[in-house]
Amino acid sequence: MTIITETTNVKKQAMAAQKAAKTLTLLSTEQKNEALHIIADTLIENSQYILDANAKDLERGKEKGFDAAFMDRLALTEDRIKDFANGLRDVSDLEDPTKNIVSDWTLENGLQVQKVTVPLGVIGMIYEARPNVTVDATGLALKSGNAIVLKGGSNAITSNKAIVDVMHSALEKTDIPKDAVQFINTTAREATQELFTMKEHIDVLIPRGGGALINAVVNNATVPVLETGVGNCHIYIDKEADIEKALNILINAKTDRPAVCNAAETVIIHEDWFNKHKDTFLTKMEEFNITLHGDDTLVKAVPSAKKAEEEDWANEYLSLDLAVRVVGSLEEAADHIDQYGTKHSEAIITENAETARMFMLLVDAAALYHNASTRFTDGGALGFGAEIGISTQKLHARGPMGLPALTTVKYLMHGTGQVR
Numbered sequence: 001m002t003i004i005t006e007t008t009n010v011k012k013q014a015m016a017a018q019k020a021a022k023t024l025t026l027l028s029t030e031q032k033n034e035a036l037h038i039i040a041d042t043l044i045e046n047s048q049y050i051l052d053a054n055a056k057d058l059e060r061g062k063e064k065g066f067d068a069a070f071m072d073r074l075a076l077t078e079d080r081i082k083d084f085a086n087g088l089r090d091v092s093d094l095e096d097p098t099k100n101i102v103s104d105w106t107l108e109n110g111l112q113v114q115k116v117t118v119p120l121g122v123i124g125m126i127y128e129a130r131p132n133v134t135v136d137a138t139g140l141a142l143k144s145g146n147a148i149v150l151k152g153g154s155n156a157i158t159s160n161k162a163i164v165d166v167m168h169s170a171l172e173k174t175d176i177p178k179d180a181v182q183f184i185n186t187t188a189r190e191a192t193q194e195l196f197t198m199k200e201h202i203d204v205l206i207p208r209g210g211g212a213l214i215n216a217v218v219n220n221a222t223v224p225v226l227e228t229g230v231g232n233c234h235i236y237i238d239k240e241a242d243i244e245k246a247l248n249i250l251i252n253a254k255t256d257r258p259a260v261c262n263a264a265e266t267v268i269i270h271e272d273w274f275n276k277h278k279d280t281f282l283t284k285m286e287e288f289n290i291t292l293h294g295d296d297t298l299v300k301a302v303p304s305a306k307k308a309e310e311e312d313w314a315n316e317y318l319s320l321d322l323a324v325r326v327v328g329s330l331e332e333a334a335d336h337i338d339q340y341g342t343k344h345s346e347a348i349i350t351e352n353a354e355t356a357r358m359f360m361l362l363v364d365a366a367a368l369y370h371n372a373s374t375r376f377t378d379g380g381a382l383g384f385g386a387e388i389g390i391s392t393q394k395l396h397a398r399g400p401m402g403l404p405a406l407t408t409v410k411y412l413m414h415g416t417g418q419v420r
Helices: 001-024 030-043 045-065 068-074 080-094 131-143 155-169 191-198 211-220 242-257 271-287 296-299 312-313 331-342 353-362
Strands: 101-106 112-119 123-126 147-151 181-183 202-210 233-237 262-270 291-294 322-325 346-349 365-372 406-416
Touching: 001 112, 001 123, 001 147, 001 181, 001 191, 030 045, 030 080, 030 131, 030 155, 045 068, 045 080, 068 155, 080 101, 080 131, 101 353, 112 131, 123 191, 131 147, 131 155, 131 181, 131 202, 147 191, 155 181, 155 211, 191 211, 191 346, 191 365, 202 211, 233 242, 233 331, 242 271, 262 271, 262 331, 271 296, 271 322, 291 296, 296 322, 312 322, 312 331, 322 331, 346 353, 353 365
Parallel strands: 123 147, 123 202, 147 181, 233 262, 233 346, 262 322, 291 322, 346 365
Antiparallel strands: 101 112, 112 406
16 A cells, blocks of 8 residues: 555656646746745755754665765765755856747748747656755756656655755745655655656656666656766877876866766776876876776786776776776777767867867767866856756757756747638
C-alpha cells in the first residue's frame, strides 16, 4: 500500500505542477524576479535550519563510508547557501527568455505569423547528492516560466526537503503558486519510475549526476529527456605548447574542484613536448599530489606511475587521479578523444593557431577550449547565471543549459477571416 500511495502522490504532484505552470505563463518578468529575490533572502534567513538538515545527511554519509568527492558534493556551508542565493539574484538580472518574438512575417493572403518563445511547461529534475541543484534548477525553471518537479537522491533527501520547505514559505509571499515547485519526498524507486512515464503531465526530464543515473533515465523514460553528460574531459598538450601556460591550465582543470564534471580526467601529451619537459611536468604533478595512470611511454619514464588499464581512459575519476597518454600527432590525440570522450569539454594547449583550429574541427564536444581550462564549462562562468546542467546531446540544447534552453516556441497567427 505504501508504494501505491507514494506513486499516486507523485502523479498528484505532477498534476499540481502542471496547473501551476498555467499561472506562471501569465506572470510578468517583474513578478518572477521579485519572487527570486524573496526566495534568496528567505534561504539566507533560514541558513541554520538548512545546515541542521544537511548535517543529518552528512552523518549518514559518513556511516555509509562515502568518499571525499561525494561528501564534498553533499556538504553545505553558510558560504555555499549564500552562493546559491546569490545565484538566484543573478538569474533575476538575466533577460527573460519567454514572450520574445523570434521572427514575424505576413503571408500573401495577409495572415500575420509570429514565432515566439514560451516555457517548456513542467520540468522533471532527477539528480543525485547535490543540494545546490535544488535551488539552481528551481530558479531557472521559475524565471523561464516553468513549473518543476524535483527528485533528488536519497542521500540528500533531508537537505533537499529543508531547502524546498524554505522555498515554499518564500513563495507564499509572492505571485508564484508554491505548487510550481514540487519535491518528491520519498526514496522509493517506484516513485522515480512513475516520473519516467508521465508524458501527460511532465514535458521534459533532466537527469543530473553520474553515468548510471543518466543512463537509467535515458533508457527507461518515455518522457522526452534533455540529457546531461558525464565529464571525461581531456587536455591535449601540443608540441608547440608553452610550458608555463600548459601546466597552469592543467593544474587548474584537475585540482580546482576535482569532483565536478568539467574537471580534466585525461591529459594527452605530444611526444616532442613530453620528451622536452617531462621532468618539469612530473615535478608539478608530485607537487599537487596527482596520481598518474599512464600508458607504456609514461610508465617507462615514471616507474612510480600506475599502468593505465582500458577503464582508465574512460573513467570520470572525480579525484586527484589523472590518466596520461603520450601521442605522436594531433590526429592521434583527436582519435583518442573520439573513442573515450563524453562530448563534454575538451581543450588544446598550443601556440599554433592553425593546430588549434584543426583540433576544434576534428573534436566533437559541447565545449572546446584553446589555451584555457575546461573549468569554464559552467553556466555562471559563461554568463548564463546558474545552469540546470551541461547537455552533451545535439538536439534542442547543447553545453551549459541556462534560461534559453528551458524554452520552446509557438507560432501565433493573426488573420482577418482567411480560409484555406
